Amino acid sequence: MIIGITGSYGAGKDAVAEILQKMNFYHVSLSDLIREEARKRKIELVRDKLIDLGNELRVRYGAEILAKRALEKVKDGENYVFTSVRNPAEVELLQKREDFLLVKIIAPEKICLNRLVSRNRENDPKTLQELRKIYARENTSNPASQQLLKVASMAKITLNNDSDLETLKNKVQRLVKDHLFELQPKRPDWDHYFMDIAEAIKMRATCMGPKKGAMIVKNKQIVSTGYNGTARGIEHCTNGGCQRCTARHLGKIKSGDYSLTCTCCHAEENAIVQAAHHGISTNGAIMYTTFTPCSTCARMIINAGIVEVVAKIIYPDDVGTSMLKEAGVKLRVLK
DSSP states (O other): OEEEEEEOTTSSHHHHHHHHHHTTOEEEEHHHHHHHHHHHHTOOOOHHHHHHHHHHHHHHHOTTHHHHHHHTTOOTTOOEEEEOOOOHHHHHHHTTSTTEEEEEEEOOHHHHHHHHHHHTOTTSOOSHHHHHHHHHHTBOSOTTSOBHHHHHHTOSEEEEOOSOHHHHHHHHHHHHHHHTTTTSOOOOOHHHHHHHHHHHHGGGOOOSSOOOEEEEEETTEEEEEEEOEEOTTSOOGGGTOOHHHHHHHTTSSOTTOOSSOOOEEOHHHHHHHHHHHTTOOOTTOEEEEEEOOOHHHHHHHHHTTOOEEEEEEOOSOHHHHHHHHHTTOEEEEOO
């Protein structure tokens, strides 16, 4: 899970991050990413110059650039806390992830000031007037600048840090416990799982035509796969093994012209043949294919005893589709 932290200056964002770090969260500060850039450019690490540099990066590379760089540090299976989230575009990018939660930290203005005065950093405000100037600078209408109020409005959770550190710790621990499982990435359903695999299978295709992938599944187990290309032992189409495909790409014949024999096997055909080659029954199986079958493959599917075809893209062969329907083979186009 990734917990994003936003809130006003002095509200306790760093305190929340420290608590999460003690819970084995990795801390990624978007401000630290600006500091990294400032060091490269030998820019003085003071607040005003860092704000200007952050704004420059957003103008040059897009308002979400800091969030992009932060995500580059994320490793699968680990928990992270992102701090210094200050631009709506950063939030929009992060919220595309199922495992991201933006939390707004709030505290009364006077408490924020007291905390800042107590920590006694050189550039921290010492009066409410100075603090409000910082608030104003962090809340502009410039889409490439800091817009903390708008970012705060995008938070799903508000955490009130108006008490002591122990109370804050309990609140943070409860927050993680309440959202830990709901923020786990969702698994794809079986149809999309198998179709994604078919998409990977098609990358092995050796035909110069559109790459296609297919697989046969029984009881949610893959029993065979296939992609389009020349037969085993024949020179690959991509190396000139198919006379028709070569002629078509040289502009000698048009697509759909079969005056020359095509020596490439279709993905569905190869999946069925591979099952037969290894002695695996296809009776009662489901076929997943990146395109709806042509009439030739439809005949093979019917005779192989396959009961359902799940496809991603409609291939313009109404004969094949009508044959499957007449034979009682269920055809679904996956959305």
